[in-house]
Amino acid sequence: WAVIFARSFDGSQPNLRAQSLSPPPPNLKMPKAAIVGSGIVGRAWAVIFARGGYQVELYDIKKEAREAAVVQVTAMVDMLSKKGLLFGQDPGKVSSLVKPADSLTAAITGAVYLQECVPEILPLKTKVFAGLDKAVTESKNKDIILGSSSSNMAISLFAKDIQARGNCIVCHPVNPPFAIPIVEMIPAVFTRPEIIQKARKIMTEIGMSPALLNKEIDGFLVNRMQYALLAEAFRLVDDGVASPEDVDTAISQGLGLRWSFMGPFQTIDLNAPGGVIDYFERYGDAISRVIKPMDNTRPWSKETVTKIHQAMRKEVPVDRRGDRLEWRNERLLNLAVHKLSQGKWDSKSGAPAVASEPLKNSRRQVKSDGKRKAVIVGSGIVGRCWAAIFARGGVKVDLFDISKEAMEKAIDEIAKLINTMHQSGLLFGQDPKVVAARVQCAPSLENAVKGACYLQECVPESKLLKTRVFSAVDSAVSKAGNKDIILASSASNLASSQFTSELKMKGNCLVCHPVNPPFAI
Template sequence: MARVVCIGVGTVGCGWATVFARAGHEVVLYDADADAIAARALPRIEATLEQLGREMPTGETPADIRARIRVAGSLEEALSGAEVVQESVREDLAIKRALFDEIGAAAPDDCLLLSSTSALPGSQFLSDIPHPERALVGHPVNPPSHIPLVELCATPLTAPETVERARRFYTEAGMEPITVNKEIDGFILNRLQYTLVAEAMHLVGEGYCSAADIDRVMTSGLALRWASIGPFMTAHLNAHEGFAGFVGQLEGMMKKMGADARTDYDWGPDLVAKINDEMTRRQPVGAIPDAQSWRDRRILATRRLQSGDTAPGAKGDGTAPDRG
């Protein structure tokens, strides 16, 4: 098992620490705000391990896994003997550049360097470090302790074997990596997510529906199919002739809706405040931690459902042939 260093202990960093410790690795936590580790990170990790209960490796308890996580008092201490680094600090280019300058200089030369950045191209802060061929983006979905997707995106200087090493590392830790073949702002998940949200802002802003209605369209409509098979497989199964047949029937509508969608809708603070007020009435901000715990339990239940039914074309392992 590897020594994995998690730098930055927000929700993403804590999620990663849980993932790696459950996989059997020794995990070292470091954050420039030392007080945040004791006050927020360790309690969050312990609560997550308790919630994951039945998902634990055979014969292990939350306490067994927690014992593999320790705290370093300095970055140099954290990086001593490190085999993998997962960085999850704030989305600020200057901060990431400065941090990876330190990491690149202090980490062992063969240490795998991974960034959780959700928006910044890795080449902007991973290229000017010692041995840039060992560094790439490993972008998760928040919280990675519950959601297995991770997007691997190399920089132009990343070695192909580094990408494969990262893929093996994440896969063996229970994650499901995809490859982003070339750099693009936001990678794949956020481009899809924010495009949909932009059109949702347009629909609410122009009075077509409420924010609650948008959420219901997803949870009672699109998400019921997409949780298992994704949009392309949904289309493929919605026509007797498969995806080509679906497009053949609906191409005109698809292109018209795509052209009509207002992903460039100029929403402003008034619309943000209106939606925030509606969301707050439904879910008070002070109770968000409890709601996050409820959300995470629902995510786990969905994942169990995803893996529990054998779909047509599957190999009997309880997973669909391709979830899209």
């Protein structure tokens, strides 16, 4: 916190992640923040405030602890400087803004904000806030904001009986806060509205991203969502559905890539042509079927779905969703390039692998012998993505759709997609024209499956439609005598057994479900 406040008031106009910090006029006094607790969270807050242009006084009941913390803050600031997270500021100047306080009253005197960072123990927090209340009275600092780093406990549990309770609010960071800007703000019913507004303004000014809860709730916002995902991850492993490794892969190589810059409502808003309302009309029943056996489920209320949809439309009007999709795909492509350039954890040696040069990994070694062939059935966006992926992998692709016009249009779109991948470095050094030339239209399904080793079905999520398509695929494969072909479906909710159980070739069928857009995830 200390670093963030220093960042905004040293006159250097740093380029912040929030782009909201600027130096004060020459006659403006540098504001002061107080930190109570010298553990890792307290030190991180000290760094954030100092980086944001605040003088910071750090208090701990143990003198040696607060003095040691100031030294550790300097090391943390130096680390951030090397990572570019001081945004061009002098680490020496930032570190110099953090000093130990001799008493709680001294720390509070003249401060506009205080952040409590003691362990998550109710009696301890109650005791600390009683001490803060006394110090506020002694310092006559009646307008100071009293923030708590509490990760689960509501402020009303330990501040309801103090005189300055109207100044109290939870401002919970996610560790490490100097790299992750989210701050959950949870006021109590007794928190004064002006305190909420001022606290949010300060959080924004020091480069953090506040998320305000309208009322107290156990677990707050981040942990409730995190716990829901963690609970289901445990159930999937406990029930033998997937291994822990594959559960982690689903997040680190799937949902997490989108979630690194988009929230859940922003995500689903782009996953149906008409936005949130269209998404729930298409997938609401299937989602309800999946989550019904889970804990804490409830029906999709029309009012809530509409409310979410309207929020998305306020953020992105209907006529700008195409632009938003392009923005999303560009971000995902850049993220994919970045991940490819980073070293992975080597589980055999138990140590980080040496980071490779950009794009120099196994995925770049593309060899095309001209013999391997894949079939894509369905020429929509998912089918086009799969065609581009197989072609990038050196595989000849036969694209089939019952509409010849749709197929021909898809070929042009695939060429554009491949060119976009090339511009982002995701063709791994290949010529985009050569890659695009590997994709062609198939005159019939039977012709397409001849000699193919793999087929990916990419038709809409309709059980009836998928049943009809796989019946036709079964007939075509039997006629072609291609008994070893893999028959995969892109189904996002339906199990393969729901539409392939009556096929002769059912033993060759499985679901291979991608996360959209699969060329980047």
